[in-house]
Amino acid sequence: MKFRNYLVVFVTAFAATFFLASCLNEENKIPENCYDGILNNGEFLLDCGGANCPACDHCIDGIWQPEQGETCIDCGGECGPCPQCRNCIQDADETGIDCGGTNCGPCSALCGDGLLNGTETEVDCGGLFCDACPTCVDQEMNGTEIGIDCGGVECPPCTTDGSCINGALDGDEWWVDCAGSSCPDCDTILSWTVTNISHVVPPTGITAAESGTLTAGGTSLQLGNIALSITPPGGVWAQGTSIPVGPTSGTANSISYSIGGVTYSSNMAGASGTIAIQRYVAAPNFFRVTFNGVLKNIDGTGGTITVQNGVFMKVVG
Numbered sequence: 001m002k003f004r005n006y007l008v009v010f011v012t013a014f015a016a017t018f019f020l021a022s023c024l025n026e027e028n029k030i031p032e033n034c035y036d037g038i039l040n041n042g043e044f045l046l047d048c049g050g051a052n053c054p055a056c057d058h059c060i061d062g063i064w065q066p067e068q069g070e071t072c073i074d075c076g077g078e079c080g081p082c083p084q085c086r087n088c089i090q091d092a093d094e095t096g097i098d099c100g101g102t103n104c105g106p107c108s109a110l111c112g113d114g115l116l117n118g119t120e121t122e123v124d125c126g127g128l129f130c131d132a133c134p135t136c137v138d139q140e141m142n143g144t145e146i147g148i149d150c151g152g153v154e155c156p157p158c159t160t161d162g163s164c165i166n167g168a169l170d171g172d173e174w175w176v177d178c179a180g181s182s183c184p185d186c187d188t189i190l191s192w193t194v195t196n197i198s199h200v201v202p203p204t205g206i207t208a209a210e211s212g213t214l215t216a217g218g219t220s221l222q223l224g225n226i227a228l229s230i231t232p233p234g235g236v237w238a239q240g241t242s243i244p245v246g247p248t249s250g251t252a253n254s255i256s257y258s259i260g261g262v263t264y265s266s267n268m269a270g271a272s273g274t275i276a277i278q279r280y281v282a283a284p285n286f287f288r289v290t291f292n293g294v295l296k297n298i299d300g301t302g303g304t305i306t307v308q309n310g311v312f313m314k315v316v317g
Contacts, residue, residue, distance in 0.1 A: 088117065147182025158182045174286045175279055175313065190218045192226055192310040194257065199224060208317040209237065209285045213252060216312050224259040228291060228312060230275050239280040245273040245293060255293045257307055264305040268296035285317040
């Protein structure tokens with residue numbers, strides 16, 4: 001009888017183990033829900049809020065909801081009284097709303113909390129401690145503006161249909177989100193890559209474009225020196241022009257690079273490359289030029305260096 005009882009127990013345990021192992025799988029697991037104690041299912045807080053779960057208790061959601069009787073964030077009304085330094089009023093010996101005095105922290109610490117407090121004149125700006133609030137006459141692109149002192153919620157429309165904050169070349173911009181009638185000035189750039197090392201330097205040796213030839217150069221911290229010479233085909237600068245460089249293009253259109261006392265040039269046999277006028281605005285002589293090339297050692301030993309991802313951008317003249 002005892003053996004039979006052991007056998008029944010063993011068979012029952014085996015059956016239960018087999019059932020669990022065979023039935024639990026990815027298809028029949030309990031899905032995410034509003035009662036599992038895990039922040040999932042699109043919830044705003046644990047097991048509440050979002051599109052699928054019941055609304056969270058308004059007294060713990062970190063949102064000021066006056067319509068629920070709150071007098072500050074998550075306090076007042078049925079949420080209970082607000083602490084002195086978080087009641088959205090200036091009281092006791094505070095020097096600003098919820099700051100200073102004997103008990104509260106510095107007013108400067110409130111400049112990024114999304115509330116109108118401290119000594120602020122608008123939310124998180126103005127007053128004694130925060131940055132000045134954006135205006136439509138401060139010659140800066142700030143606030144909700146899409147151009148300098150124009151567009152957005154409060155300022156008059158810009159004079160162009162472009163936007164200086166959309167990452168696109170539009171309106172009358174000279175380049176993406178810069179210059180033209182509304183945008184901040186474009187950066188001055190001279191950059192290139194050699195042997196997987198990127199160089200970014202201030203351009204030097206620039207000649208006025210009116211002379212018919214544009215030259216520019218620069219020296220990096222690694223002591224590599226780049227030099228460009230560009231003459232427009234037909235004597236007319238036009239964006240979209242691609243100018244091949246090589247041993248037949250001469251010095252009028254050329255790329256050279258010097259490092260360690262060795263100079264490599266597009267003028268040597270076997271060299272090749274391209275200079276492209278990516279963007280040109282005539283009135284200020286604004287250029288954005290790209291360049292790349294396989295350059296050969298000028299001493300004729302056959303040494304090669306490759307210049308990639310070259311960019312020159314500046315108002316010239």
